[in-house]
Amino acid sequence: MSFRLKRITREEHLAFIRDRPSVSHMQVPSWGEVKPDWRAESLGWFDGNGGLAGAGLVLFRPLPGLRRYLAYLPEGPVIDWDAADLEQWLKPMLEHLKGRRAFSVKMGPPVVVRRWDAEAVKRAIADPAAGRLRDAEATTHEPRALDIGERLRRMGWQRTEPVGEDGFAAGQPRYVFQVPFAGRSLEEIHQGLNQQWRRNIKKAEKAGVKVVEGGYDDLPAFHEIYVETAERDRFVPRPLSYFQRMWTALKAEDDGRMRLYLAHHDGEVLAAATMLTVGRHVWYSYGASTGRNREVQPNNAIQWRMMSDAHARGAGVYDLRGITDTLDESNHLLGLLRFKAGTGGEAVEYLGEWDFPLNRLLHKALGLYMARR
Known part of the structure; x- marks a missing residue:
């Protein structure tokens, strides 16, 4: 099947x-408004019947002094990645972006490769x-992901390798931690937490930690800590x-798109977090989170409130975003991996970001400029 690609309206994209x-x-129209240094454009793939079959938000970043652009589709585009004719999806995108004076295209296929349970x-x-983590035996493998990666290489795409010792790439994280919610009661999710997490949630309750949902005027309190x-x-x-712009843009598109939570104790904000x-x-x-009064466990309290609210609103997955790939005890990010693993969820490896x-x-x-950074 061949596709016709063209710009689409915000309304078409949201529908x-x-x-x-x-x-x-990062693939909703309002995300472009969060990134003022980039110019955003919504793209649509139309099938032979004129139906919208795929969509993507592309961000254009200009090269200084030149009218040439890096075209970036973070964690996208939203197309049929399992399609046997994957080239028919990506070829018109490259042709369109070349016509928009892009010198390079970066994308992040939302394709899972492996999962490790807690x-x-x-x-x-x-x-x-x-x-x-990549050296450890995974709980599940997705064979289709390797095939997709191989097809991308044959098309001329190059995978962006992580920079730095912590395993994080310059763009979006390849490794994330997620808690599956689909088909599970809140009690089952609570039982899935490790013993330390359950104990810390109870400790926060006994200490009088109160987690509340905040608004735009609470963003400075969040930002301070x-x-x-x-x-x-x-x-x-x-x-x-940045956070004020994110709040304004995302909530204008959908009032439930972004939320802010704050953990209070004795009149002080000890922890805060945003949820999308x-x-x-x-x-x-x-x-x-502040370093003060950490013994009352505000981080566990705020996460459990967010997880509870997400479950009540019908979430299928609660995503704690990026984790480190390194398991080196001397790496300060290993503590974050331990914290997230306590939710009883799973580490997830995506196919990573790819350049053309x-x-x-x-x-x-x-590439040389990014390496020097």
Whole structure:
């Protein structure tokens, strides 16, 4: 089957997304408004009957001094990745983006490769021979993913390899941690938490930690401890304006798209987190906590409140986003993996991000620039 690709309206894009249980929050039209340094465009794949069969949000980032662009589809596009004629989906996209003066295309196929349940992750961390999660025996494999990867290589796509020792790539995470909700009661999800998590939730309740849902005016309180978290965990924080723009853009599109939670104790905000929802997929997006009064376990309390609310709203999966691939005890990110594994969910490996150089010289120059960063 051949497809005709063209720009689509926000309304067409949103209508397509509404029919699907899981689409990345980075593939909704409003995400382009969160990224003011990028120019956004919604693309649609139309079949022979004129029906909208696929959609994607593409972000264009200009090269300084040149009218040439990096075209980026984070965690997308939303197409039939299992299709035998995958080239018929991607070829018109490349032709369209080349006509839009893109010198390189980056995309993140939402295709799962492997999963490790919580026990498998626990064993991997305890195994001195397992230096990385990828070295540990997975609980389940998705054979189709390897076939998709091989077909992408034959088409000329190149997988972006992680940079740095922590296993994180420059774009979106290849490894995430998710808690399956579909078909499970809240009690079953609670029982799936490890003993330490259940104990910490009860400890927070006894200590009087109160988790409340906040609004736009509470974003500065979130941001204050987010900056503290960034300093402690050694990452560069985003400015307050970024979260204010995210709140305004996402909630204008769908009032339930973004929520803010704050954990209070004795009149002080000890932890805060943002939650994003598209369809039946819910993400714990950004989290923050102060180093004060950690013994009252505000992080467990806020996560359990978010998980409970997500379940009540019909979520099929609760996604805790990125985890490190390294199992090195000296890596400060290993503690985050342990924390997320305590939810009783599963580590999930995606196919990763892939590049297609439309202009090899400019693509190589961009690669050298990113490597120096």
